[in-house]
Amino acid sequence: MEKTYDPKNLEQRWYQTWEERGYFTPSDEADGSSSYCIMIPPPNVTGSLHMGHAFQDTIMDALIRFHRMRGDKTLWQAGSDHAGIATQMVVERLVNAEGKTRHDYGREKFIDKIWDWKEKSGNTITRQLRRMGSSLDWEHERFTMDDGLSDAVREVFVRLYEEGLIYRGKRLVNWDPVLHTAVSDLEVLSEEENGSMWHMRYPLSNGQGHMVVATTRPETMLGDCAVAVNPSDERYKHMIGELLELPLTGRKIPIIADEEHVDPKFGTGCVKITPAHDFNDYHVWQRHRDEVSVSEQRHGGLINIFTVDAVIRDNEPEEGELIPAKYIGMDRYDARKQIVADLEQLGLLEKIDDHKLMVPRGDRSGSVIEPFLTDQWYVKAGPLAKPAIEAVESGKIKFVPDNWKNTYFEWMRNIEDWCISRQIWWGHRIPAWYDSEGNVYVGRSEKEVREKHNLDADYALSQDEDVLDTWFSSALWPFSTLGWPQDTERLKAFYPTSVLVTGFDIIFFWVARMIMMGIKFMDDVPFHEVYIHGLVRDSEGQKMSKSKGNVLDPIDLIDGIDLEPLVTKRTTGLMQPKDAPKIEKQTRKEFPTGIPALGTDALRFTFAALASTGRDIVLSTSRIEGYRNFCNKLWNAARYVLMNTEDQDCGQDNSKIELSVADRWIISRLQQTETKVTEAIEGYRFDHAAQAIYEFTWNEYCDWYLELSKPVLMSKESSTEQKRGTRRTLVRVLETLLRLTHPIMPFITEEIWQRVAPLADATGDDAHGSASVAGGTTAGMQEVEQSRKPEPRTPEATTIMTQPYPVADAAKIDAEAIQEMEWVMQFILGVRRIKGEMNIAPGKQIPVLLGNTSQTDVGYFQNNRHYLDFLARTESVEILAPGDDGPESATALVGEMKLLIPLSGLIDKDAELERLNKEMSRLKQDMERAEKKLSNKGFTDKAPEAVVQKERDKMEEAALALKQLEQQAARISDL
C-alpha cells in the first residue's frame, strides 16, 4: 500500500467495476426478510449536481448500501425529470444563438431539438451522481418523458377527468409575461422590493368631492370595476351605492361594501377593485358580481387590460373605447408612468409615498408575475387531499423529524386547486381534443376519443396546445417508474417504497402530491417515511446560490480545484454580471490557494457527520479536510495491519489462538460500536453513526489497540498462539470495521477490504466458535463478527458491497476485559501526564513505584507488564510493601493505587507541588459539590437511591484520593 491515502486513483475504478458487475440492480438472491426501496427525487435533466444533491444522495446511498448489506432486496430507483420550462429555455437559448426562435422551427422540430440536446447534454448530473458513489439502479433508469411514464400521465389525467377531479376553467393565474405561460404559486418567489404607494383621487359623480384610493400598481386602474369600503366605516357608510368617475376612462364605477377585504384602519379605508388583475380583488368581485352596479359594468366588471406580454391591449371591435386609446400598446411600466403623469396633471394625484412591497417574480424567468385571466386545466385538490392528510394523521406515513408534519398539514388543510396546464411546448401534451364547436373530448389518444364518441375520421379535432406541469408527472414517480399502469413485478416488489429522502423546500411541491396520487391510484401510500434533511449552506451560513457566487461544486471538493478556475467558474453566467468583482474578492479570500482534492469518501463522511436534526448544514472545507485525514488514518491503520499479517499466520484455518486482554477489549468495544452505528442509521442519525465510527477507529482501534498489538508482535516472549490471536484480532476487527463503515465511505472500505478480507477469512459456518483457544474468557474466544452467511468469495467477483452488515453479539462483550483495559490505560495516561507536566521527554524510560496496591492491581500489573513497559516507557516497576510510602515522588492515582515516579534527579519539587495542588483543588471542588448535595435533606430523601449512592461513592473516592495527594504534598514540601 502507498504511504498516503490517495482517493483519486481508487474511487472511479471501483465505481466502474461495481456498475459493470451489476451490483446496483436488486438481487433476486437477497435473503433479507423484506425489500427496501428509495426513489431518487428526480433531478432536472438540465441540472448539475449541487451540494444539496450531494448531501441528499449521500444519505440515500448510505441507507441503500446499509440495507443491501443486510440482505434486503434493495432498489434505489434512478431517473430524472424533464423540467418543462427550464429545459425549453435552455434549448431556446441555443436556438436564439443561431439567430432563430423556436417558432422558426415549429413545435415538432423544436421538440426534436430538445431530445437531441437531452441525448448529448442531459446526462451531466448522472455522471456526477456516479462520482458520488451512488449505487443507483442505472439499468432501470427512467425519465418523466419516456413512453412508459407518458402512458402513466395520460392514464392519470383521463381517470381524474372522468371522475370530475380535473376540469378546465377561466381563472386568474400567475402569468409569466416573458415565458407566456401560467406558473403555479410555488414557482413564484416573492421578495421585498422598494416601490411606491400612489394615492389617487376618484371624484364622486355627483360632484360632491372625491375618494382617495391607494395602490402600488396605478396602471391597473384602467381595469377597475368598483371601490370598496368597509360597511361599518362611518366615514363612507352613507356613500355606499354612489358612483365615482374613474379618471382617464370616462367610466363610472360604484362604491361597494365589502367587510372581508377592507380594513377601515388601513390607509384611507377605500380600496380600488381590479378583479382581472389582483387575486384579492377577484375574490371581492366574486362576492359582488351579482349586484347590478357591478354586473352592468363592461364584462360584468371583469375587465382585462393586458396582452400576454403585459402590454396594454387594444379594444375589441364591440368594446368601443373601453381601454383609452392613449395607453394602448404601452408596456405596463410605461403605462404606469404615463397614467401617473396624467393624473397629476388633472390634479387627481394626492401623494406618492415610498413603500416596500413584496414583488412576485417567476423563479425561472425572474420577470414580475402578473395575475392574468386565462383558460387553464385544474386538479380539484380537496378530495385528493383528504385521504392524504389522514395517511399522515394515522401514522401510515411518518415524517422524520416529526415536526415537519405540521408544515404538511398546514399546506394540505388549506390546499387550493392545482393549475396543471402550461403554455409551453416541452412536456406531456394535454390529452384533450376540441371540435370546431368548442366541445372538449378527453381520452388516452385521439383514436380512443373518436371511438368513444363515435366521431368519424374526417370530423375535425385539434388537440389542446398546452402541456402539463412537470410536477404532474413527478407526482406519479413512485409508481410510474416501477411500470404502472402495467401490473409489474417491480411494482409488486417495491411499492410502497420505504422512505423518501428530500429537502423541506419541496414538501408542497412534490411530497404532498405524491402522497395524493399514490393513495388515489395505488390505493396505498407511496412511502412509509419521509426523511427531511437540512439545507446545505456555505461556511458563513449563507444559502448557496449562483447569484451570490458562493456555490461549491461537490466535484471540485472531490477532485480539488485551483483558485483561478474556481474564480472563473463562480463569476461566469451570472444573472447580475455587476456582482462579479465582489464574488471574485470573496472567493479569493475564502480559498486563497484553491481547494485541495479531498475525495468522495471524505465528503460523504462529512455530510453524514453533519446530518443532525437541524435545518441547516454549514459546510466548511476544514471540516472535510478533517475527515480526509480520517481516511488517511484508516488507510495507515490498514497498512500497519497488512504489514503485520500478510503472508503470516492469522488463524485463518482456525488453529489454536490466545486472545489477550487487549484483543478481548477491542472486540467488546467493536460490538458496542456496531450497536451504536446500526441504531443510529435506523434512526436517521447519520451524525451519531459517523461519530461512533470515527471514535472507535481513531481513539480506540488506532490510538490503543494497534499500539497494544506492537509489544505482542515484536516480543520474542509472545507465544505463537498469542501472536496468532493478535493478528487475527487485528485483521478481523479491521475487516468488520470496514463493513460497518462501507455505507458511508464506500470506496476506501472496498479498496482496503479487498486485501484484508482474505486474511480475515470471514467465510464458512464452521468458523463459529470452533477455534481451540488457550486462555481468555469464553466471550473473547468467539469470532469477531459474523451474522449472515456471506456470499462465496471468488477472486474476481467479490465485493464488500454485498457482504453482511455487522451485527453486534452481546456475548462477545467482555466486561472484565473492559475493566482491566481501563486500568491499563489509566496507568499509561498517569505516567504520560506526569512526564508531560514535568517536562520529561516522552521517550525517556523512567522507574515507577506502585503503592497501596490491591490484589487486583497486582494481578492487572502482572498480566499487562509488557503493555506498560512499551506504552508508558517504564524503565522498571516495583511494588512497594504495604505501608511503604517510597521515596519522594511525583504521583498519579489509578483507582486507589498510587503510581509514583521518584523525584530524584528527574523532577522539579515546585512543579510537582503545583501539579498536586491543581489536582487537589479539583478534588476539593468535587467533594464540596457532593457534600452540598448530601447534606441537603431534600436530596437524600427524594432523589432515587442509586443517585444518592452515586453521590456518596463520588464523595468517598474524592476524599480518599485527596487524602493520598495531601500526604504526598506534605512529604514533598517537607524536603
Place this chain on the structure above:
RNA sequence: AGGCGCGUAGCUCAGUUGGUUAGAGCGCUACCUUGACAUGGUAGAGGUCGUUGGUUCGAUUCCAAUCGCGCCUACCA
C-alpha cells in the same frame, strides 16, 4: 400577522424520558520527525449552556416571559 426552528468552547455542532468534572471536530499553546500515519503523536488551555423568572431536593434539559437570529406561509390596498 401566523407557523416552525435555532441561540452550548474562538468556529461548526452533539448532548432523546431532569441527576458523572457539559462532550466532539476544527482552531489555539507546549513538546515530539519513535518503527502504520506530520493528512501524525503526547500533554494542555478554553464554557456563569442568550437573559430573567418559575416548577423541583436538583434545570443545558421541563414551563413562562424576554432579547437576538433564521426559515416557511399569508400578506394591507
